[in-house]
Amino acid sequence: MARKFLYFVAGMVVLVLAGAFVFQVYGDELMEVAFVPDTEFTAQEVLENNVYADTNMWMARPELVKNNPALWLPAGYEDMDEAFPEAKKAAVFFIHPTSFLKKDRWNAPLDDTESQARARIFLRGQASAFNAIGDVWAPRYRQATLGAFLTDKREGQQALDAAYQDVLAAFDYFVAEIPSDQPIILAGHSQGSLHLTNLLKDRVAGTPLANRIVAAYVVGWPVSAENDIPEMGLDVCESPDQTRCILSWQSFAEPADYARIIRVYDTTIGFNGQPRKDTALLCTNPINGDISSSAPATANLGTLVPNDDLSDASLVAGSVPARCDDRGFLLIGDPPEIGPYALPGNNYHVYDYSLFWANIRADARRRMTAFLAP
Structure with a gap:
């Protein structure tokens, strides 16, 4: 399912470098070359055993x-609700999206300054x-x-499999390190959510750990409600106060x-071994929580709404609606003025969290409160 799904992220860069017209005519070819x-x-x-014990x-x-x-917050923002007491806090495992864009290797080195800086920007606007x-x-x-997402070469899948091994190692350390009864929230975006779908299937489904998951936010990646969810160990979040469930939107x-997304999605096989073709995507409305x-x-x-250099952002209420369409995509009305990285097809993938x-x-707080209720 990963192959060619993230073409639109490359489109963001291609649009900047090559211009919208060139992208529309030669988009796929340009992205593969680039x-x-x-x-x-x-x-x-x-990785060495217990490497994730190192805070670096x-x-x-x-x-x-x-x-x-x-830990970032928008300028001037203050939570109106009281903080959860230390003994009742969740542990949040967050997998950041693709930040490595170079073509000199298939996997990002851990010391790549550019991709690490880009990942930190994503974490400010998402994990916060x-x-x-x-x-x-x-x-x-x-x-x-x-x-790796833009090719049929087997190296692309090999790179994704290698990345997933790191995620598994980090998650296993995370679970071993936190208290054995601490509630857990899982979240990711884009490539991070791809790895999260597999992590749910491989580490959560059918295990006692599933009972500790407050919610899993699988954002910016297509999830088949029919052919993926049954193998991922949690139900769909059908109501705003439901727990032990999965949310997802694009x-x-x-x-x-x-x-283009549908064309690729319809060629893939779900976690239950059945074709995803014509199955609805899981679409959570993040405003309503259902x-x-x-x-x-x-x-x-x-x-x-980020500033020009993405170093900060302001919080603007009441500007963007949301509704799920029949196929399972989240529609947000007219294009909002939120920044220059809207992608071809009016795709606001980059801003799924923002x-x-x-x-x-508020959704995470509400589900956490419900999870802790006697």
Whole structure:
């Protein structure tokens, strides 16, 4: 399912470098030339046992206070609700999206300054939504380069498999390190959510750990409600106060053109071994916290609008609506003025969290409160 799904992220860069017209005419070819490595895949060295005990292997974890991007808040923002007491906080495991764009190798080295800086920007706008309800753990991992999603070469899948091994190692350390009864929230975006779907299948489904999951936010990646969810160990979040369940959405302004995503999605096989073709995507409305619903802009508690250099953002309430369409995509009305990285087809993938940051924050608090209720 990963192959060619993230073409639109490459589109963001291509649009900047080549211009919209060139992208529309030669988009797929340009992206493959620009991003797909032409080198052989080299198997990564297996990480040493317990390597994630080193705080340097994390961009966010409880011990990291200085320059922790997950602790960021918009200027002037203050939570109106009381903080959860220390003994009742969740542990949040967050997997960041693709930040490595180079084509000289298939997996990001851990010391790549550019991709690490980009990942920290993503964490500020995404993982920060969860910092009111618990401690965020966000591992560094040797993620697949963007080009791995844009090719049929077997090296692309090899790169994704290698990245997933790092995620598994980080998650296993995370689970072993936190108290054995601490509630857990799982979250990711894009490539991070791809790894999260597999993690749910391989580490949560059918295990006692499933009972500790408050919710899993599988954002910016297509999930088949029929052919994936039954193998992922949790139910769909059908109501705003439900727990032990999964949320997922992909954001498009209108008119939305997601034909390319559907073409790829319809060629893939679900976790249950059946074709995903013509099955509906799981669509959570992040404003309402339920599925397949509509919400007016007035119900949006706050959208993050970044400044020009992405160093900060302001919170603007009431500007973006949301509704799930029949195929399972989240439609947000007219294109909002949120920044220059809207992608072809009115795809707001880059802003999946930013569009609904305050509502996601409220959603996590509400589910955490319900989870802790006697």
